[in-house]
Amino acid sequence: MKTAVVVFPGSNCENDMVYALGLLGADAELVWHRETDLTEFDGVVLPGGFAHGDYLRTGAIARFSPVMAEVGRMATEGKPVLGICNGFQILCEAGLLPGALVANRDLRFICRPVHVRVEQTNSVLTRAATPGQVLAIPLNSYEGNFTAPPDVLADIDAGNAAVLRYCDADGVVDETTNPNGSAHSIAGLTNAAGNVAGLMPHPERAVEDILGSSDGRVLLESYIATLAAEVPA
């Protein structure tokens, strides 16, 4: 059971991610974005940061990094693929998740803990969590505002693809508890198979009480449990 954590030029959360996954018992290893063979890995994480400077659009250039062919292969094979913050943006640009992430509603960089509610537990990100569970996890982004055309949003709803929504401490989801204007308060998404997921908040920064919250553990534990599980061909 071994996971890759991809390093793009401009990634900056990769070491936090390796630390957090190691803390939770996973064997995590950094791989450079020019790597073209991830066959030794059971899963892959795209960490936060500013890959390729976020030039053009967030994730737009990173999605053509050589390693992304392998990320696509693993996604197709049902292996766990997780994108956090910039990694989520890259997965959307690559078409592995629907929609796109644009500038926050209030045009402010948001760097504070937020609450998210677990909406469903059939994903690589939430299988160890409980439906309705409220988690306090740091958000750290300027382009975290999820948007998509109406038909795509309808598909997301119909497919129950939203795994996390922004909420308050009591789990209430409405526009006043939506920090960045994301459509339908979406903080995290999965694909139809449940093996590819992305989220804007940073669970790797909430894995020990000394960090202010250990609520991110259950999400990373979900990922690790999926790594260890038999993956249907």
Add this chain to the structure above:
Amino acid sequence: MRFRVNITRNEGLSDPEGVETARALADLGYDEVGEVHFGRTITLELSGEDAAAATARVTEMCRRLLANPVIEDYTIEEIE
């Protein structure tokens, strides 16, 4: 040959810069302004002489990289 690509956010999608700018214009008394939409201009210099072929290539570049077809539309014009 030089081409100018104009990329715009599709209508109905979140465009916070546009919303804020519309509000500021209203504050300045420009009451006739409705929605404001932001975009991006990219100028490309291409080798070759065949404008039609070049336009086809630039269209492909827009589709694959320069624009995000999920949320953006684009126009292409040859400027020289």
